[in-house]
Amino acid sequence: MKEVIKAYFERFVDKWMEYNNSLPKIVWNEDVAEFIYSGTEDEYGYISWKPMEKSMKFNFDEIEGQYNVQLHNSVKEYFNSYWFLELTGWISSYNVNLHPVIPGIEPDYFISLVKDYVESKEFTFKYIPIGYESNGMLLVVNNNTGEIFVEDFELNEYKKIANSLESLILHLKFKDE
Template identity: 35%
Template sequence: MSIKEAMKQYFSLRKTVADEGLDFLFKTPFDEEVDSLIYVGEVDGDEYISWRPVEKKVTNDFSLLEEKLGIKIHGSIVEYFNSYWFADLDGFIKDHYIKLESVLPKADIESYSNLLSGYKSNHNNKIENIPIGIEGNGLIVVVDNQDGSVKLEDYERNSFEVISEGIEQLILTLRLKK
């Protein structure tokens, strides 16, 4: 199964759960810099707006970013960023709350570039793992740049725990309720 198919399945499940009363699953803080492509309806009194995932028709080119960082980014990361526009992709796996990077129709690759540059400088100017999200207790969700496995990185302890063999398996495994 591709990452795009896994995301389609995930967003379908998210819609089902939202329709059961957890409508906040498709609400996000309004950001005027985001192209209105994913927004649905009007901004509410709390400055939130409904959103929907939209299949991407454009492909982000990672070659300049790879050149800047001096690495080849694992194909699963490129596929992840080129599948859908969306505000949230999160859930539970084991005892962990995982929130993956959103892909918003604005300068998403530019902001991701800044994240990767910061990660690289905090890791002796090496990128063996690529950040793709955050865990509820502050661990970093990373993709092994060699084999594509997904791991939780504890930066303070310099330790890693593999939580999935790849991004698509992670997305398919996420639960929306604890």
């Protein structure tokens, strides 16, 4: 997982530099640990950032113990690989945004999302939310197989878009690719 994420960010930063001649930028957030930022906030409230390999690992024991469940290993690997503020791209006809791993905010925010999602699903852990697509539908990981689906909440339908989280990230394209 770590190598796939590293390769994605190498491509992402290269594309950003090609079009903007800078590192990726995002709106500055005071809750984010400052080490991920590079430079200073601009006049529009944006600041450059760069993905950083993690040395500190999240412990998912609290949520796993509370619900007596094991999260799929790919979810744990994803959250323990890099700090980053954005991971987006196209796969098939879907413009997807994976959940960022934000220093100073994670894993608490992700765990609260999972708890809310699981409670809405009557405490079943079949799927774990990992992001969303541009039309507002959730991206979820099948907690047994690791496959990635787009969830249509209103129809209670799931469309498979990747065999794994690694495969999804590996095959993400940027708008002009």
